[in-house]
Amino acid sequence: MRHLLSTQDLSREDAILILDTSAQMAATQEREVRKLPTLRGKTVVNLFFEDSTRTRISFEAAAKRLSADVINFSAKGSSVSKGESLKDTALTLQAMGADAVVVRHWASGAADRLATSGWMHGSVLNAGDGTHQHPTQGLLDAFTMRRHLVADPAGADLAGLTVAIVGDVLHSRVARSNVYLLHTLGARVVLVAPPTLVPIGIEPWPCEVVHTLDQAIESYDIDALMMLRVQRERMGGGGAAYFPSTEEYSRLYGLDGDRMRRLPDHAIIMHPGPMNRGLEISAEAADSPRSVIVEQVANGVAVRMAALYLLLAGEEGDQ
Amino acid sequence: MSRPIVIENASLFGDTVASLLIEDGVITAVSTGTLEAPADAVRIDATGLVALPGLVDLHTHLREPGREDAETIETGSRSAARGGFTAVHAMANTTPVADTAGVVEQVWSRGREVGLVDVYPVGAVTVGLGGTQLAEMGAMANSKARVRVFSDDGKCVHDPVIMRRALEYAKTFDGVISQHAQDPRLTEGAQMHEGVVSAELGLAGWPAVAEESIIARDVLLAGHVGARLNVCHLSTAGSVEIVRWAKARGIDVTAEAMPHHLLLTDESVRGYDPLFKVNPPLRTQADVDAVRAGLADGTIDIVATDHAPHPDEDKDCEWAAAAMGMIGLETAVGIVQKTMVDTGLMTWRDVAYRMSALPARIGRVEHEHGGALTEGEPAHITLIDPADPWVVEPTASASRSNNSPFGGIELPGRVVATLLRGVPTHLDPRFEGAFA
Numbered sequence: 001m002r003h004l005l006s007t008q009d010l011s012r013e014d015a016i017l018i019l020d021t022s023a024q025m026a027a028t029q030e031r032e033v034r035k036l037p038t039l040r041g042k043t044v045v046n047l048f049f050e051d052s053t054r055t056r057i058s059f060e061a062a063a064k065r066l067s068a069d070v071i072n073f074s075a076k077g078s079s080v081s082k083g084e085s086l087k088d089t090a091l092t093l094q095a096m097g098a099d100a101v102v103v104r105h106w107a108s109g110a111a112d113r114l115a116t117s118g119w120m121h122g123s124v125l126n127a128g129d130g131t132h133q134h135p136t137q138g139l140l141d142a143f144t145m146r147r148h149l150v151a152d153p154a155g156a157d158l159a160g161l162t163v164a165i166v167g168d169v170l171h172s173r174v175a176r177s178n179v180y181l182l183h184t185l186g187a188r189v190v191l192v193a194p195p196t197l198v199p200i201g202i203e204p205w206p207c208e209v210v211h212t213l214d215q216a217i218e219s220y221d222i223d224a225l226m227m228l229r230v231q232r233e234r235m236g237g238g239g240a241a242y243f244p245s246t247e248e249y250s251r252l253y254g255l256d257g258d259r260m261r262r263l264p265d266h267a268i269i270m271h272p273g274p275m276n277r278g279l280e281i282s283a284e285a286a287d288s289p290r291s292v293i294v295e296q297v298a299n300g301v302a303v304r305m306a307a308l309y310l311l312l313a314g315e316e317g318d319q
Numbered sequence: 320m321s322r323p324i325v326i327e328n329a330s331l332f333g334d335t336v337a338s339l340l341i342e343d344g345v346i347t348a349v350s351t352g353t354l355e356a357p358a359d360a361v362r363i364d365a366t367g368l369v370a371l372p373g374l375v376d377l378h379t380h381l382r383e384p385g386r387e388d389a390e391t392i393e394t395g396s397r398s399a400a401r402g403g404f405t406a407v408h409a410m411a412n413t414t415p416v417a418d419t420a421g422v423v424e425q426v427w428s429r430g431r432e433v434g435l436v437d438v439y440p441v442g443a444v445t446v447g448l449g450g451t452q453l454a455e456m457g458a459m460a461n462s463k464a465r466v467r468v469f470s471d472d473g474k475c476v477h478d479p480v481i482m483r484r485a486l487e488y489a490k491t492f493d494g495v496i497s498q499h500a501q502d503p504r505l506t507e508g509a510q511m512h513e514g515v516v517s518a519e520l521g522l523a524g525w526p527a528v529a530e531e532s533i534i535a536r537d538v539l540l541a542g543h544v545g546a547r548l549n550v551c552h553l554s555t556a557g558s559v560e561i562v563r564w565a566k567a568r569g570i571d572v573t574a575e576a577m578p579h580h581l582l583l584t585d586e587s588v589r590g591y592d593p594l595f596k597v598n599p600p601l602r603t604q605a606d607v608d609a610v611r612a613g614l615a616d617g618t619i620d621i622v623a624t625d626h627a628p629h630p631d632e633d634k635d636c637e638w639a640a641a642a643m644g645m646i647g648l649e650t651a652v653g654i655v656q657k658t659m660v661d662t663g664l665m666t667w668r669d670v671a672y673r674m675s676a677l678p679a680r681i682g683r684v685e686h687e688h689g690g691a692l693t694e695g696e697p698a699h700i701t702l703i704d705p706a707d708p709w710v711v712e713p714t715a716s717a718s719r720s721n722n723s724p725f726g727g728i729e730l731p732g733r734v735v736a737t738l739l740r741g742v743p744t745h746l747d748p749r750f751e752g753a754f755a
Contacts, residue, residue, distance in 0.1 A: 008519075086637050107637040108510075108521040109591030116590065117635075130639070132521030176521060200526065201518035 003115045003124045004307050006133040007181035012157060015142070015184055020154060021306035022143050022299070029065070029302060039068035042312050045098040047073045047089065048127075049105040054273060055127050058297070059102045062304035068312070071096070086110060090119035098122045100312055108132035123311040131171045137272055138177030140303040142185055144296050145224050148268050159186030164216050166192040166253055167228030167280055170199050170242070174228060174272045179207050192216045192253070196242040213253050217262050225263060226270040227255050230280045250279055257284040268292045324741060325356040329365035329702065331692050333667025339370070341698040344740035349694055361753050365702055368735060371671040373405025373699030375678040375688050376648065377468065377497070378551060378575055378623035381407070381438070384425065385414025390628035390719045392426065395648070396435035397717040398626070400744035402648035403701035403734035406679065406688045407436050411443040412473040418443035418454035420462035427464035435744045439684055442466040444485045444496060448474045453485060460492035467683035470497035472551055473598075475533060477503050482537060486546035493683060495573075497549040498537050500558070501599065505529035510639060512585040512600040520588065522638065525600045527555040534558050538565035538572050549681055550574040552625050554599040556609030563618045573620040573681050576610050578647055578654035581622075583607075583724065593634045593641030594724040597627070614673065615664040621678045622670075624651050628720030646718045650711055652703060653730030660705070661731055667705075675701075698741035705732035 001014065010018070028036060044063040046056050056072065063070045075089055086105070093101055100123040103111050108130030115124040128134040146153045149161055163182050169175045169191050182189050183206035191198065191209045198209055210216050235243045243249050260269065269281075269291045277283050286293060324341040331337050331349075340348035340356055348354055356362075376399065382390035390398075392409070399407050409426055411417035417426060423440035430438025442459035446452045448471045459466040469489055476482045476498060485496050506529045511517050513524020534550055538561060541548035550562060553574045565572045579597060584604050587595045595601060613619040627644025634641050655674070659665040665673070679689025690696040708731050713723035735747035743754065 085632070085635075086640075087635055105637065107639040109639075110637045112591045113637050130521055131523075173521060176519070199518035200513050200524060201515040204515055205518070 001310055004135050004311060005111050005115055005124065005126045007135045007138045007177045007184070010181065010184060012184050015139070015181060016155060016157060018139055018303070018306050018310060019143050019146060021310060022139070022303045023154065025305040025309070026299065026302035035065050035067060037067050038309055038313055039063070039066040042068045042099040043071065043097055044068045044100045044102060044308060045071045045073055045093050045096070047075060047093065047101050047103045049075050049110070050128070052104055052128065054297075055104060058300045059127060059304050061301050063308055065301070066305055066308060068308065071098070086113065087117070087119050090114055093122070094120035100125055100308060102127045104128045106130055125307060125311060128173055130173065132173055132176060134173040134177050136300070136304050136307055137174050138181040139307070140296060140300045141178055141226065141270060141272070142181055143303050144270065144292055144299050145268070148292060149223050149266070157185040158182060161187040161223045162190065162220050163187050163224045163226065164190045164192055164220060164222045165226045165228065166213055166216070166255070168197045168230055168234065168242070169193045169228070170197045171231065171234070172228050178226065179205050183207065190216055190220055194243060194253070213255070213259060217259060222263055222267050224268050224270055225255065227281045229272060229274065230276055232276065232279070246279055254280055254282065255285045256282040260285045260288060260290065270296060273297065321742065323357050323360040324363065324738070325354060325360045326363045326365045326370065326700070326702070327354075329368050329370035331370050332671055333369045339692065339700070341738070341741045344698055344742070346692065346694055346696050346698050349692065363736070363750055363753055367704065367706065369667050369703040369705055370692060371403070371667065371701045371703065372675040372690055372692060373688060373701050373737065373739065374403045374652070374674045375682065375684070376404050376407040376624050376626070377549070377621060377678040377682055378472070378625050379407040379409055379648065380412070380625070380627045380644070381409040381426070382413065382628055383429065384422070388630050388719070392429045392438060393433045394717060394719040395626070395628070396430065396433045396438065398646070398648045400435045400737045400739070401717050401734065402650070403652050403703065403737050404436055404648060405699040405701070405737065405739045405744070406439060406684060408439045408441050408468055408682055410472045411441045411470060412448060416443050416447050417441065418446050420455070420458040423459050423464040423466050424462050436739060437684070437687065439468070439682060440464045440466055441468045441470050441472070441497070444469045444471045444476050445481060450474060450477055450481060453481065453488065456489060456494060457491065460494060467492070467494050468497050468549070468681075469494055470499065470551065472497065472499045475499050475501040475503060479536060479540065483540050483544060486541055486548065487544045490546050495547040495549050495681060497551050498533065499551045500530045500533035500537065502529040502533055505532075511588050511596070512602050514585060514603060516585045516588055520591070522588070527557055527602065527606070530555055530599055531557040531561055534561050538562070538570050541572055542568065542570040546571070548572045552577045552580065552599055552623070553610065553619060554580045554602050554606060556606045559609045559613035559618055563613070566618065573677075574618070575621050575623040576614050576619045577623060577625045578651045579645060579724065580610050581607065581614070581658040582654050587724065591638045593636065593638050594645065594722055596638060596641050596643050597645050598643040611658060611664055614659065621673050621681065622651065622655055623678065624648050628718050629722045630720060634722050644722070646716060646720055646723050648718070649716055650723065650725050650730065652734050653709070653732055654725070656705060656732045657730055698738055700738040701734060702736040703732055704735045707733050707735070709733050
């Protein structure tokens with residue numbers, strides 16, 4: 001594995017290897033000394049064109065616990081003011097000798113461009129590109145599901161599980177990452193969204209689509225229910241709104257205590273964070289014992305350790 | 320005066336082998352047998368070559384004035400000549416916008432000065448392409464540039480009242496409104512064709528309906544006021560259906576197809592390479608098939624290039640930050656041969672009609688271009704070697720820009736000579752000896 005750009009690129013074997021490696025990494029995090037010498041001498045750059053403290057510190061923690069040198073590069077740039085070009089930034093990182101670049105960018109495809117344009121030679125780890133992919137999020141979600149829902153997780157896939165993903169699928173890199181990865185791992189995926197938030201052209205996706213949360217709860221034995229973050233500016237008010245109001249969204253797609261109690265007893269509740277409490281998820285659901293939302297964050301570090309390890313420590317073997 | 324030229328044994332329109340004598344910029348003799356030529360004539364052996372009237376592009380961006388870093392009238396003219404064109408219509412979205420007689424005359428004069436193709440400026444429909452106030456079309460029409468084609472290309476004349484007035488007003492001087500059909504509200508932030516590929520890539524969609532709804536409105540408006548409408552860069556199967564319907568009702572509408580919409584699909588976007596970013600976007604295979612069929616049956620009248628040069632920095636970036644457009648003057652003939660002629664959908668005679676005679680007529684320059692290859696006609700001649708495959712190398716283009724999406728693609732034939740009023744504006748090295 002040279003880059004991690006999209007969960008679509010991962011075979012079942014690749015995905016299970018990453019999940020198994022993540023489990024090993026997670027185990028090391030239970031120890032008193034959590035730091036491993038594995039990536040000593042390697043330089044990992046966190047290149048963030050979009051603010052995301054949570055994702056950045058997760059990658060930073062992962063790299064540091066593997067003893068890599070970490071450089072945080074916060075490049076301000078929006079679709080309005082481009083600032084320094086992606087190309088020049090890449091050339092700079094190449095000159096600094098980055099072994100891996102963890103990139104978060106507002107533009108879909110930015111990580112692919114970094115990996116394939118010849119601007120730099122290091123490994124590229126996509127930490128979220130526009131509304132395209134966020135592969136480590138998909139992997140940490142799969143890891144979390146496997147831990148909770150599969151009896152003997154080591155080496156296993158997610159066959160037989162049903163996962164419902166609820167919310168703004170259209171703009172969600174989390175949804176895209178999960179749909180392909182969960183399918184590769186044998187799970188059944190159900191997307192739950194109003195038609196305005198389902199992309200035109202979704203037909204080939206390996207998943208089913210329903211348009212209300214109540215219908216999803218009635219029609220499927222849901223093992224994991226994943227609530228997507230809703231961008232308030234996309235709900236109500238503006239002329240291009242996808243939904244009449246936040247209240248109506250909440251009524252039709254929000255996870256409250258009542259809906260939570262209609263799920264199978266073993267079902268877990270997930271959210272990639274940060275949550276809009278009271279909008280897509282109520283405090284009762286978010287703080288319930290079924291919620292694994294905080295654990296997702298912890299698992300994120302383990303999965304990112306595994307991804308960095310497999311990209312960088314495996315390097316010599318690949319050549 | 321320059322020496323006479325004899326083009327020997329060319330296949331005129333790809334179906335009649337004959338020789339042509341050119342003297343003082345005019346075709347003075349055509350013969351299927353032996354042609355009496357002056358002793359000092361330059362002799363070009365055109366055996367196996369197809370001779371067409373010089374091609375006319377109704378849709379070219381030359382970027383001058385304002386973006387001379389992307390293209391100039393000189394480099395764009397040279398690129399056009401290499402592509403077999405003897406006339407181009409230069410789009411109005413320059414800086415300043417070609418919305419006054421002053422700007423169109425400047426472009427026209429500079430084109431004459433360069434002298435490689437006849438440059439016909441297109442005038443803006445609205446002031447500054449702003450879509451709110453009609454530009455002084457009359458002044459542009461009556462200027463030295465004699466503008467007959469008006470377009471806000473790059474932007475859609477979206478307001479239906481402005482569009483109606485423009486269509487009506489242009490009738491005064493037999494002008495045509497060439498519409499960039501794109502509903503702005505349906506395409507806010509749009510990055511590529513909305514469909515299966517955009518869903519997967521997470522790029523904001525440019526739905527076919529945003530083009531089709533404007534075309535539908537415009538043909539109805541053109542029919543209502545009895546005016547001429549030209550549809551720029553038609554790209555969808557639905558648009559073909561609407562134009563077919565309009566023509567059946569007798570509405571005076573013409574439409575353009577672009578070489579890239581005849582060859583490429585949205586599948587090309589998968590690598591996020593901005594060279595494939597264009598407006599309107601690359602569509603699906605079903606759209607490509609419909610556009611080819613529409614061009615073959617005459618629903619689509621002409622092929623135009625939408626040659627849109629951009630400097631490297633505007634393409635060497637992430638997809639969303641990249642400019643839209645691709646260069647296309649030098650690859651147009653090869654792509655039309657590959658997609659339409661070699662597939663049996665069109666003959667070379669059809670190519671001449673759709674890339675020379677008809678665009679000249681739509682642009683109202685038929686008195687100067689797009690004529691037949693007969694005695695007394697101006698010697699605008701394009702020679703094509705239909706059996707000389709070549710692999711496109713974007714940096715080898717005469718354009719100042721390199722943003723071709725066709726790099727590495729093999730095209731079956733190439734333009735080997737272009738004559739403007741009998742003067743070679745492009746010559747393949749094989750003929751350079753003859754003119755020495």
